[in-house]
Amino acid sequence: MKINQQLFAILGTFFLAVAIVYTIWTRGTEWVGIPALFALAGMQYMIAYYLRLVEKEYKTGVDDKDDGEIEEYSGTYGRFAPWSWWPLGLGAAAAIVVLGVAIDWWIFIIGIGAGLFFVTGWVFEFSRGQHKH
Structure with a gap:
């Protein structure tokens, strides 16, 4: 969970920097990409904040442990119908x-x-x- 939180925070920072550079580059005249990039940065920060809030409710995941193994991810992930049309x-x-x-x-x-x-x-x-x- 912590790794995912950090990943989304880094992505938010990246998109914020791209939005600022794009705004300067276009001199603020392009009114589609500028709000879209700022909204994209905001969404990344919202996901990172949500993951930080729910971190206490869930147990530590395998990816948060330094000695975690891939095999520990095994288990039931859901119920799927392979015959579904x-x-x-x-x-x-x-x-x-x-x-x-x-x-x-x-x-x-x-x-x-x-x-x-x-x-x-x-x-x-x-x-x-x-x-x-």
Whole structure:
């Protein structure tokens, strides 16, 4: 956790320096990249601050120990369904959304509807009735 916190703090400092240099370089006339770079630096600092706040709630990770081994990372990371078709449909819906942005708004709306359908199906994939998990 400490390494991740330091990593995001370093990235925030880097993006802040890049934003300042970019502002000076463009003489403050470019109003898309300048706020985006400052926002990117702010997001990195927010993640570093969040990791610092939750550090006390979680036990020390393997990456925080000097003698930690890679094998200590092993374990269950989640429950995944290798037979699920919902992600494929969601990818197709995302492609339709991008196509709709390029062509016309009605295709975009169809893609959003398909995306909502596939996201809902993926979320409730393991639900077999009311309140079952």
